[in-house]
Amino acid sequence: MFPEKVCPDCEEPLERMELQGTDAVGTLSIVSAAADDGFLSGIRADEILTPVPYVCPDCRRTLLYAEN
Ligand SMILES: [Zn+2]
Numbered sequence: 324m325f326p327e328k329v330c331p332d333c334e335e336p337l338e339r340m341e342l343q344g345t346d347a348v349g350t351l352s353i354v355s356a357a358a359d360d361g362f363l364s365g366i367r368a369d370e371i372l373t374p375v376p377y378v379c380p381d382c383r384r385t386l387l388y389a390e391n
Pocket residue numbers: 330331332333334335379380381382383384
């Protein structure tokens with residue numbers, strides 16, 4: 324099992340969000356994480372992890388964690 328994720332600001336347990344548009348969010352995250360074009364060219368589609376958003380119920384801060 325994954326260790327419990329907590330908010331870095333208020334240390335509240337984060338709530339896992341269900342993605343509605345996994346492809347759109349994944350593409351957005353990958354583009355923002357890869358500054359140079361050479362990074363994506365070496366990755367196969369099945370090796371890309373799916374970013375899963377976790378939101379803090381207290382301050383609404385949202386963090387993305389890569390899961391597969
Ligand atoms: Zn918080």
